[in-house]
Amino acid sequence: MLEIEIDGKKLTVPQGSTVMDAAHSVGTHIPHFCYHKKLSIAANCRMCLVEVEKAPKPLPACATPVTDGMKVHTHSDLAKKAQAGVMEFLLINHPLDCPICDQGGECQLQDLAVGYGNSTSRYQEEKRTVVAKDMGPLVSAEEMARCIHCTRCVRFTEEIGGFQEIGMANRSEFSEIMPYLGKTVNSEISGNVIDLCPVGALTSKPFRYTTRAWELSRRKSVSPHDGLGSNLIVQVKSNEVMRVLPLENEAINECWIADRDRFSYEGLNSAERLQKPMIKFDGKWHETDWETALAYVVKGLNGVSADHGKDAIGFLTSPHSTTEELYLAQKLARSFGVNNIDYRLRRSDFSADAAQQGAQWLGSSIVELTTAKSILVVGSTQRKEQPLLASRLRQAVKKGSALNVIHVTDDALLTAVNAKLIVSPLALVNALAQVLKAVVELKSAQTAVDLAAVTVGAEAQAIAASLSGAESAAIVLGNVAQHHPAFAQLLKLAQEISALTGARFGLLAEAANSTGAELVGALPHRAAFGAAATAGLNAAAMIAAPRKAYFLLNTEVESDSYNPQAAVAAMKQAATVIALTAYKGAGLLDYADVLLPIAPFSETAGSFVNMEGKLQSFNGVVRPLGETRPAWKVLRVLGNMLGLTGFEQNSAEEVRAELLAKGSIESSLSNALGDVAINAAVTTGLVRIGEVPLYQADAICRRAPSLQKTADAAAPVASAHSSVLASLNVAAGSQAVLRQGSGELKVLVEADDSLPADTVRLATAHPLTAGLGGMFDSIALSQG
Amino acid sequence: MLSAQSLAAIDREVAKYPADQARSAVMGALRIALVERRETGKTPEERCLNTEVIEFVANYLNIAPVAAYEVATFYNMYDMKPVGKYKITVCTNLPCALSGGVNAAEYISKKLGIAIGETSADGKYTLLEGECMGACGDAPVLLVNNHKMCSFMTPEAIDKKLAELN
Numbered sequence: 001m002l003e004i005e006i007d008g009k010k011l012t013v014p015q016g017s018t019v020m021d022a023a024h025s026v027g028t029h030i031p032h033f034c035y036h037k038k039l040s041i042a043a044n045c046r047m048c049l050v051e052v053e054k055a056p057k058p059l060p061a062c063a064t065p066v067t068d069g070m071k072v073h074t075h076s077d078l079a080k081k082a083q084a085g086v087m088e089f090l091l092i093n094h095p096l097d098c099p100i101c102d103q104g105g106e107c108q109l110q111d112l113a114v115g116y117g118n119s120t121s122r123y124q125e126e127k128r129t130v131v132a133k134d135m136g137p138l139v140s141a142e143e144m145a146r147c148i149h150c151t152r153c154v155r156f157t158e159e160i161g162g163f164q165e166i167g168m169a170n171r172s173e174f175s176e177i178m179p180y181l182g183k184t185v186n187s188e189i190s191g192n193v194i195d196l197c198p199v200g201a202l203t204s205k206p207f208r209y210t211t212r213a214w215e216l217s218r219r220k221s222v223s224p225h226d227g228l229g230s231n232l233i234v235q236v237k238s239n240e241v242m243r244v245l246p247l248e249n250e251a252i253n254e255c256w257i258a259d260r261d262r263f264s265y266e267g268l269n270s271a272e273r274l275q276k277p278m279i280k281f282d283g284k285w286h287e288t289d290w291e292t293a294l295a296y297v298v299k300g301l302n303g304v305s306a307d308h309g310k311d312a313i314g315f316l317t318s319p320h321s322t323t324e325e326l327y328l329a330q331k332l333a334r335s336f337g338v339n340n341i342d343y344r345l346r347r348s349d350f351s352a353d354a355a356q357q358g359a360q361w362l363g364s365s366i367v368e369l370t371t372a373k374s375i376l377v378v379g380s381t382q383r384k385e386q387p388l389l390a391s392r393l394r395q396a397v398k399k400g401s402a403l404n405v406i407h408v409t410d411d412a413l414l415t416a417v418n419a420k421l422i423v424s425p426l427a428l429v430n431a432l433a434q435v436l437k438a439v440v441e442l443k444s445a446q447t448a449v450d451l452a453a454v455t456v457g458a459e460a461q462a463i464a465a466s467l468s469g470a471e472s473a474a475i476v477l478g479n480v481a482q483h484h485p486a487f488a489q490l491l492k493l494a495q496e497i498s499a500l501t502g503a504r505f506g507l508l509a510e511a512a513n514s515t516g517a518e519l520v521g522a523l524p525h526r527a528a529f530g531a532a533a534t535a536g537l538n539a540a541a542m543i544a545a546p547r548k549a550y551f552l553l554n555t556e557v558e559s560d561s562y563n564p565q566a567a568v569a570a571m572k573q574a575a576t577v578i579a580l581t582a583y584k585g586a587g588l589l590d591y592a593d594v595l596l597p598i599a600p601f602s603e604t605a606g607s608f609v610n611m612e613g614k615l616q617s618f619n620g621v622v623r624p625l626g627e628t629r630p631a632w633k634v635l636r637v638l639g640n641m642l643g644l645t646g647f648e649q650n651s652a653e654e655v656r657a658e659l660l661a662k663g664s665i666e667s668s669l670s671n672a673l674g675d676v677a678i679n680a681a682v683t684t685g686l687v688r689i690g691e692v693p694l695y696q697a698d699a700i701c702r703r704a705p706s707l708q709k710t711a712d713a714a715a716p717v718a719s720a721h722s723s724v725l726a727s728l729n730v731a732a733g734s735q736a737v738l739r740q741g742s743g744e745l746k747v748l749v750e751a752d753d754s755l756p757a758d759t760v761r762l763a764t765a766h767p768l769t770a771g772l773g774g775m776f777d778s779i780a781l782s783q784g
Numbered sequence: 785m786l787s788a789q790s791l792a793a794i795d796r797e798v799a800k801y802p803a804d805q806a807r808s809a810v811m812g813a814l815r816i817a818l819v820e821r822r823e824t825g826k827t828p829e830e831r832c833l834n835t836e837v838i839e840f841v842a843n844y845l846n847i848a849p850v851a852a853y854e855v856a857t858f859y860n861m862y863d864m865k866p867v868g869k870y871k872i873t874v875c876t877n878l879p880c881a882l883s884g885g886v887n888a889a890e891y892i893s894k895k896l897g898i899a900i901g902e903t904s905a906d907g908k909y910t911l912l913e914g915e916c917m918g919a920c921g922d923a924p925v926l927l928v929n930n931h932k933m934c935s936f937m938t939p940e941a942i943d944k945k946l947a948e949l950n
Binding site: 181 | 835839847848849850854
């Protein structure tokens, strides 16, 4: 520990602290622009100059390490003169366009200029001009003359984003911040540079010129997208969400959010929002009032149950719905006598349902995962599934963790990977079994799994060594593993490896409330908090054996299902499809019979349970749009109208209190599986790798226009190893025909030699590919 | 894009640094790329660096293209725009200026009939102002084609040098 005195205040700080750190710890503010606690030290703005006794000149607080007995004056005449001098230089080339600048009112330069600048400038000469840059559809770099060259954006893309997409070209007064010529900024977390920019050089393209910062009210919320549960500040004006910013939470999202969390709000104000209940008769849609629509729903449900029995009804819900909604949905279904309820529409393997012993989750806290010394990520296109967690894993690697990967594609992770096994989906079980066998051999241990036929490769050996040698280790299964037709075996293998190595194991929850859905029992085999339930049909079975009536909560089956082709066919043959939805999407308008407008996360109180099992509740930030109602209310009223008991809740808080009284989250979380047979034999055949694109994951981001203009939202193209293309006589770069079931798609095919043999990579959940079948099922490829 | 010989030379540069710090070799690699282009380029545009070459070098070193671009645009020895057959860079920083550096630049400018920053119509000469070359004792100094340093460039010495180049 070192002793230091700041402005007469004595304190001790750990070795290696800077003067800036020390000042922050006693609440002393030192003006700065380039310094940021999460980024490397640049010391190029010079705004944080302070006086240090016995030093010949002012020193930058951000880059000066504390020495024992140091005496610092942050507001002495010398320090103030130095800071004012720096400010005068910064303002020389800064345009005086605050009245029309989007940053006005929340600009660090503007704020500090009040304290350290002069009211008039001594500089009479011409200011420099800088041409605008194109950074893509999210970040605007129109007014680069405002830039003060702090390089926060440059350091962010390099250090947090993992790839330096922005640089400072040229020298001295010709310096310019720019992306590489002709390229845009494509990082999935690029929006954070807008928050980092201390001036109005980088601004939010969708938000620009819509409103002033001081006109907005700030409300806390939680991201409804990936399973991380990023904390948000939603800014609202005139009952409309205008912008979304991060709310700092060191344990979850630090001070960042992904672009999906930041820009998806545009989808909340989409023209596709359903504002009134609608009923289809004579093949035409008619707007109606709630009373009529609810009566229609009740009549439909009663009618189908009278004619075909309760088992002819299926409830399909979404892991993007709140805990309260999912709880009431399963309560409604079960009270009504329907046991067919599921939230796992994109899963294909339900064979472990009987063996499941708790609500599936991450298996550790996010902090524990990202501080584990060895991490194995199985079946996750990390950057596109969990953009922010992928960045946290990159930071973990920088701090010395070993990142190991077993996956079906070899996309750049923008970080060092210790060992990786890239295999066809058909060999994924075998790959993980190899690791288990290597661990067994390494530890001379026993396992119940039959591994006789498994041959251990060098990479599996390296992964096993990394997991067993580390003092803390974690194995996590991503979306691809969870959607995989052998998910149960993968989870079981992870459990076996965990038992031998002491590694924690779990799932990277796909959606904001996947863990919540598990907990409240939106499942055919488990009720809330693991209470016994009469077994019903799972999501796949409800599609494979079509029901007479479907009750859809917040889901669009053509985009949210493992097999959209079969799902849409099942909807179309049903006598009635009741949809509670925030949007009148083309799919729903086609196959549904009644649409009830429900509130998205911004318009209802509720809670999400993130992947680490943390329940985060939030309130609505704006009033429901039009005649939209919170889904929990709709479900409650439906319960009343169906004559069921236990639907008397008056608020989302009451629903939450009721469900939380049923059990404790902590003791219900468990990834343990009972017996699951492992078949590690590798079958052959051409198989599809059908991932969900970043901005197609849920209904809200699908309708956010700016996100849909990004490179990540480009129309899907198929890709395959050049040997696959050669063997099928398909030219790379040509239009080829892909077939699955009755579906056929003519699409551009590209060669990608990083893919495993015998695979065709083609995204699912996109309107273009909705006619095709299962995400990891066999596929036929032929010349177009 | 670059010859096997140049790539071998870049590999030598890379080998000078720890394996995970190939980035350190970016200056050498860009220099090697520029030298090859100056020697083999058929048009003035082919004799200087461009974004494709910089991206190639960056990918070869496994760094972000913009990181190499930063370096290429920072140092004025990397030609980002076409220059003449002889690129004459005169130091006009303070110590040189006090010892006739500016006069030398103006003398050459008059003699060649081109302003500072321009290339002669026949594409033979380009005259540029440079930053300190670390030889203030030899002022005035100038560089010919980045690699040849000429000291004590009085008008007579300049006449001689230009005659030599001619």
